[in-house]
Amino acid sequence: MSGSRKSGSGDTLVDVVVVGAGFAGLSAAERLVSTGRSVVVLEGRDRVGGRSLSGEVAGVKVDLGATWVARRHTAIRDLASRVGCTTTDQFAQGRNVLWMAGRRRTYSGTIPKVxxxxxxxxxxxxxxxxxxxxxxxxxxxxxxxxxxxxxxxxxxxxxxxxxxxxxxxxxxxxxxxxxxxxxxxxxxxxxxxxxxxxxxxxxxxxDVEGGANQDRFVETTQEIAKRVAERLGERVRLETPVRRITQDDEGVTVHTDSGRLRAGYAIVTAAPAHRAAIAFDPALPEQAEGLTRTWRMGVLSKAFVAYEKPFWRADGCSGEAVTDTGTVFITFDVSPGPGGPGVLMAFCDPRVFDGFDPETRRDLVVQQLVDLYGPQARIPIDYLDHCWGSEPFAPGGPHPAAGPHTTVSYGKALTEPHGRVHWAGTETAGEWAGTMNGAVLTGQRTAERVLTLLSQDVQEGASR
Ligand SMILES: Cc1cc2nc3c(=O)[nH]c(=O)nc-3n(C[C@H](O)[C@H](O)[C@H](O)COP(=O)(O)OP(=O)(O)OC[C@H]3O[C@@H](n4cnc5c(N)ncnc54)[C@H](O)[C@@H]3O)c2cc1C
Known part of the structure; x- marks a missing residue:
């Protein structure tokens, strides 16, 4: 049950419309629903999770987007454990590989051997x-x-x-x-x-040990989002991009291709650059508009290469490599265990990756893994990649690549509400901005603020 109703003109009526079904949007909705409020979450993509996306390589579930969680990321950890998801250590035993200026070296710990x-x-x-x-x-x-x-x-x-x-x-x-x-x-x-x-x-x-890259989720990060969305049920509507938000003194009207929703408030969790795809009436003030124009998204790509066994472990390597040459610039071991399959996760530079066909991309990555880990890397059993800059909807990530002058000029508009439109999303966080943890915190906080406003509206209505 979404708790939504229909108006005489056919509009869906709810307390709050949430735009985006990433961790911020789902967390906002979860909080609002827990207090009995009616909510609809509108997501432009055909899936929930936003910048979290699961894939499968050689039968192993992998994170094509967000992966790691620190011990101090308690908000996303709490959310994950509420829906039965668990963590595992990021494997970091053995020597790391450094390939700099055409030379291969190995080292232990965080500091490369230079x-x-x-x-x-x-x-x-x-x-x-x-x-x-x-x-x-x-x-x-x-x-x-x-x-x-x-x-x-x-x-x-x-x-x-x-x-x-x-x-x-x-x-x-x-x-x-x-x-x-x-x-x-x-x-x-x-x-x-x-x-x-x-x-x-x-x-x-x-850091891996004691740092942001300490743990991964066994079930993948998108699985957390899927399970939260399952609980929200029909309140979450996929393939429903929000095109326009109009507002008056009484509430907001959210326009999609399939109809309109009327609500007291809207919580928009789209990344700053993606706010630009929504037409606001009244229009956003200059500072908020400047934010959408200038906080363009950075881009990153990831590849996963699977082998029969994590053979690099037998060679005393951790699977962690850093290189300044070619397409791949970092690798990590995300194998499910020592017995196999062995899976290397590679961060790839979109400028020398995304434009190529899938076979060329695979060849580029495998060749580099041969340089880093030796000839055994030449025979993978499976391969998968994902280019975040090529996502058809809300492309880019992991974060905005905000250029000079854009934080001082427009940063304040990250969080400043536009009338009845409130902003959430990891970019709006203080501590933990840029992480899943930050996203969850902003969703919960913005929901609290909107709950207070909804109560005030009721009190004001009663006293009129
Ligand atoms: C490659 C990569 C690696 C990462 N690694 C990590 C990591 O290891 N650890 C970590 O903590 N974080 C990591 N992150 C960052 C993490 O994914 C984000 O911080 C977090 O998922 C952001 O959540 P969010 O809800 O704020 O935004 P999003 O996940 O971007 O969700 C916003 C949602 O809004 C939707 N939307 C946008 N516009 C509209 C519209 N007009 N109508 C309807 N829907 C709309 C989008 O489709 C999207 O689903 C990584 C990200 C990437 C891409």
Whole structure:
């Protein structure tokens, strides 16, 4: 039962319309429904989960989108355990592979085996980043002291100004590609610092043990979303893109291709760039409109290559590799266990991946795995990839690649309600922005705010 009703003109009547069935939208709906409110969740795609998507390679379930969860990500962990999903450690035993400037080396721990000069330089840059990160106002980065200065340059320009050595720069480029789906020159320094602060610091953001990459979900992350959506039942409507939201003093009207819904409030969880696909009447104010124009999504692609066994483990390798050459720039071992199949997950650079046909993409990835792990990598038993920049609806991810000036100019509009339209979604989070955990928290918080407003509306109506 959705609890929705029909108006005389055929519009569906509910308390709240939620736009988007990712973790933010589903969490908002779950909270609203738990208080007895009527809700409809409208999702443009033919699936729930948003930037979480399951795939299968050699019979093993894998995460084509969001994967890891930190111990401190308690909101998504709670949600997962409520629907019976469990975690497993990210495998990290053995030596990691580093392929830099055409040379293969192996190392243990988080710090790659590089020259002493590079190690000193990396430590210097890490200290410089940490010093700036400590100044960031995570809830309102645009109000950080010196925000204008930090937002005026790209991360790449800052690395230049700091005279980062080539290897340090190469490693920072890899971090930028995997975190923001772009090169350091494309993203504002303030945006980078905000995300590092929100992620609990640079070490927490990058580490496996004790960090953001500590655990994976056995059932996959999309399975969590599917189970939450199952509980919401017919309240969730797929393949229903929201085209237009109009509003007046009494409520909002949400327009889709298949009809209209009338509600007290709308909670929109689309990423900032995707808000642009919705026509708002009254129109968004300049700052909110600027946000949708300038916070374009970064892009990232992932490939999974399956083998009979995780053969790299027998060679003493963890399956974790970092490389500055070619299409693949990071790999991880996501095998279900030691017995096989062995599965390597590879992050791929969309610029030298997405445009190729599937067979070429596979060849590019497999060849690089041969370079990293030896000739046994030449004979996979299965392969799967996903290009987030080529998604037909709401493309891009993992995060916006917000360029210089865009946080100070438009960041405030991330969360500022537009009348009866309220915003949620991981980009609107303070702490844990960019993660599934952040998405869940924003959904729950925005639902709370809207619940308060719905109660106030009732009180005001009664006193009139
Ligand atoms: C490759 C990749 C790797 C990642 N790795 C991790 C990780 O390891 N750990 C982690 O915590 N996070 C990771 N993330 C980020 C994580 O996926 C997101 O932070 C989180 O899923 C965002 O949830 P959300 O609900 O805020 O937004 P989304 O998941 O983007 O959901 C928004 C939904 O709104 C829908 N929508 C948009 N516009 C409309 C419209 N007009 N009408 C109807 N529906 C609309 C979209 O289709 C989408 O389903 C990764 C993401 C990617 C892409």
């Amino acid at each position: 020259s002493p000069a590079t190690l000193v330089d990396m430590a210097r840059m890490q200290t410089a980043v940490n010093k700036l990160v400590a100044t960031i106002d995570v809830n309102a980065p645009w109000e950080t002291p010196g925000a204008g200065r930090l937002d005026a340059i790209s991360f790449g320009e800052w690395l230049d100004r700091k005279n980062a050595l080539p290897n340090t720069r190469a490693l920072m480029t890899i971090v930028s590609k995997v975190q923001w789906g772009c090169t350091p020159g494309d993203v504002s320094l303030l945006h980078v610092l905000r995300y590092i602060r929100a992620a609990g610091g640079l070490n927490h953001m990058l």
